Amino acid sequence: MLLAATTMTAGAQEIYTEVKRMAQTNADNSNADPLVRKINKFKVDALNYMAIKMREQMPDSTAELLDKEALSLHIFINNYTNALVANAQQPAAHVQRVIRVFMDASYSNPLFNDDDKEVVLSYFNDGNNMTRFSLDTDWRRAVLAAEEAMKKLNN
16 A cells, blocks of 8 residues: 555656665565565566666656556566465466466566566576566566456456
């Protein structure tokens, strides 16, 4: 809710900064659950990647775009964790399909079309990681794609 309130009053690049600040705080919190720390480390890495690539490939893009992508990343991760919790009692095969929905939504919606697959897919290819998503993601499109795929999966 704090993020939603921040969203309403935030100015240029403030949303990105707040999402990153919250993620960094959670990633650095040695008292936090290790899973929470890993998820937030992914967020920090994805936000850093996004900012660097925007400067390199989209130097004329606005801070508003960075804010929208950061907020969408936050929503995507929340939707993912909520879907995992909601489906926790389902058979393992169904849970794997839920995970695949979000992986596919991330992978299939690149923002930069980055050829450095080693970096871009470092989380995606790590079978021990909970956030198996591409760093090169248009998070706004990925949120919509995952929502649509989850509707189909649950029907």
